[in-house]
Amino acid sequence: MEELLVTARSNALIDPGLHIWTWEVAMYLFLGGMTAGIMVFAAAMTLLNKDEEAPLATTQLALLGPVVLSLGMTTLFLDLEHKLFVYRFYTAFMPLSPMSWGSWVLVFIYPVSLLQILSTLRNGYPRLAVYPDRSALGRRVLDWCESNRRSIAMAAIPFGVALGIYTGILLSAFSARPFWNTGILGPLFLVSGLSTAAALVALAARRHGERLMFTRIDLVLILVELALVALFLINLSTGSGVQIEALESIMGGPYTLLFWGLFIGAGLLVPLLLEVLELRGVSMKVVLLAPVLVLLGGYLLRQVMLDVGQESTWTQYPSQYNAELLDRLHR
Amino acid sequence: MTRFAMVIDTRTCIGCGDCVVACKTENKVPAGLNRDWIVEATSGTYPNLKTEFRSERCNHCSNPTCVTLCPTGASHLWQDSNIVLVDADKCTGCKACIAACPYDARLVMHPDGYVDKCTFCHHRVEKGLDPACVSSCPTRCMHFGDLDDPGSEVSRLLATRSWKVLSPETGNEPNVYYLT
Numbered sequence: 001m002e003e004l005l006v007t008a009r010s011n012a013l014i015d016p017g018l019h020i021w022t023w024e025v026a027m028y029l030f031l032g033g034m035t036a037g038i039m040v041f042a043a044a045m046t047l048l049n050k051d052e053e054a055p056l057a058t059t060q061l062a063l064l065g066p067v068v069l070s071l072g073m074t075t076l077f078l079d080l081e082h083k084l085f086v087y088r089f090y091t092a093f094m095p096l097s098p099m100s101w102g103s104w105v106l107v108f109i110y111p112v113s114l115l116q117i118l119s120t121l122r123n124g125y126p127r128l129a130v131y132p133d134r135s136a137l138g139r140r141v142l143d144w145c146e147s148n149r150r151s152i153a154m155a156a157i158p159f160g161v162a163l164g165i166y167t168g169i170l171l172s173a174f175s176a177r178p179f180w181n182t183g184i185l186g187p188l189f190l191v192s193g194l195s196t197a198a199a200l201v202a203l204a205a206r207r208h209g210e211r212l213m214f215t216r217i218d219l220v221l222i223l224v225e226l227a228l229v230a231l232f233l234i235n236l237s238t239g240s241g242v243q244i245e246a247l248e249s250i251m252g253g254p255y256t257l258l259f260w261g262l263f264i265g266a267g268l269l270v271p272l273l274l275e276v277l278e279l280r281g282v283s284m285k286v287v288l289l290a291p292v293l294v295l296l297g298g299y300l301l302r303q304v305m306l307d308v309g310q311e312s313t314w315t316q317y318p319s320q321y322n323a324e325l326l327d328r329l330h331r
Numbered sequence: 332m333t334r335f336a337m338v339i340d341t342r343t344c345i346g347c348g349d350c351v352v353a354c355k356t357e358n359k360v361p362a363g364l365n366r367d368w369i370v371e372a373t374s375g376t377y378p379n380l381k382t383e384f385r386s387e388r389c390n391h392c393s394n395p396t397c398v399t400l401c402p403t404g405a406s407h408l409w410q411d412s413n414i415v416l417v418d419a420d421k422c423t424g425c426k427a428c429i430a431a432c433p434y435d436a437r438l439v440m441h442p443d444g445y446v447d448k449c450t451f452c453h454h455r456v457e458k459g460l461d462p463a464c465v466s467s468c469p470t471r472c473m474h475f476g477d478l479d480d481p482g483s484e485v486s487r488l489l490a491t492r493s494w495k496v497l498s499p500e501t502g503n504e505p506n507v508y509y510l511t
């Protein structure tokens with residue numbers, strides 16, 4: 001065994017464990033994933049001609065995309081330490097940096113999402129559509145978007161998927177952080193993003209049928225998410241030494257309750273159970289609890305991943321006095 | 332490409348911390364922050380204990396993951412060498428590079444907010460001088476030079492002495508060597 005004493009190092013945000021990213025980034029990853037889900041569902045419902053059965057998702061949901069994404073980008077901006085230089089994301093494209101890919105994907109998300117909104121504006125928000133309809137140009141734009149509604153929807157899906165998966169790849173690309181260094185984070189974050197968007201529809205839908213449809217979709221997504229979490233755990237527990245060590249944080253370590261109790265329990269299993277009951281026709285006073293918990297779970301996934309991941313490391317400097325070490329000396 | 336390396340003799344290092352002070356003075360590193368530090372590693376079981384002193388800093392890796400993951404190009408290599416620098420005017424303070432360093436060697440420069448790190452004193456290297464830490468060491472346990480030049484002092488030391496680098500498993504190919 002080895003005991004380390006480090007003199008002269010207590011760098012802010014780095015020591016004793018890395019804690020550079022807090023709720024701002026977790027919130028951004030959560031809202032980014034939700035935006036991805038919003039775009040994908042709005043597009044899919046359009047392609048499946050669900051105007052009647054799922055009016056909210058087909059004609060109104062898309063408007064939330066840029067709103068939610070802008071909120072997320074705001075919290076991301078809050079996290080930057082050198083805020084005045086934020087434009088620097090857009091003076092370069094670094095092909096090996098997922099963060100650079102992400103910043104450029106965000107730029108394309110807005111126009112695609114705007115087209116999605118315009119293509120359903122008259123149906124979804126007749127009161128808003130009045131304004132563009134007043135001018136000849138506005139009418140032409142809306143007409144064009146409506147007649148190309150399906151093509152727009154088809155374009156929105158890959159962009160939505162790219163956005164959702166990037167939030168996970170962003171973290172998994174860090175070979176320096178053993179807890180993140182697994183390719184499963186991409187699909188896991190994507191599925192979680194879809195699930196939170198489905199929960200959002202279930203929460204906001206007025207029609208009983210639409211709510212049931214999205215409850216059913218969400219149920220499947222939660223099951224897939226649970227399977228991906230299982231793969232993630234298998235992946236790390238059969239990984240390298242530093243990965244096994246990183247896993248200890250959630251296997252009896254300080255983040256055990258947050259991961260198992262709150263994320264898995266309250267954020268996935270409880271809503272899963274509630275959704276099953278609802279679909280079985282068990283009448284419940286708290287039907288809205290399930291989607292609210294799914295949203296909470298989606299946020300907690302990002303938070304726990306960020307917290308545990310950034311602390312996981314190759315280099316440990318336990319420079320504090322540790323009484324346990326004394327006991328070992330007597331052995 | 333020049334491959335600058337630091338070779339530090341753990342057998343003559345006494346952990347005095349002069350390199351730490353020299354760096355802070357030379358590079359005006361703000362209070363509370365450090366670009367280099369001393370690790371005192373005691374291993375073994377009493378009474379068979381062994382202590383090793385290591386002066387640590389950024390390893391100016393040959394495969395610098397901090398540069399790869401920087402989204403803006405602020406983290407870059409100096410003049411076709413392995414010296415990793417940060418351009419403050421390009422840095423957004425996103426901190427990706429801090430997370431990307433397996434040696435936790437980077438730091439946020441307060442209060443400005445850009446990321447700062449060891450530069451191997453490239454401003455001195457340019458003039459043919461050693462980095463401040465190397466030239467200040469009272470036991471002369473630190474050596475600096477070009478590993479691509481087989482005749483350099485660092486190349487000769489690595490050829491004749493036993494050495495190690497920190498966590499070679501990271502795949503980053505660090506260029507700070509410790510003679511053991």
Ligand code: SF4
Binds near residue numbers: 431433434503
């Ligand atoms: S030690 Fe860290 S900061 Fe230095 S070059 Fe390697 S990865 Fe980058």
Ligand code: SF4
Binds near residue numbers: 401405423427
């Ligand atoms: S903090 Fe600055 S140097 Fe580091 S990755 Fe971000 S932009 Fe690059």
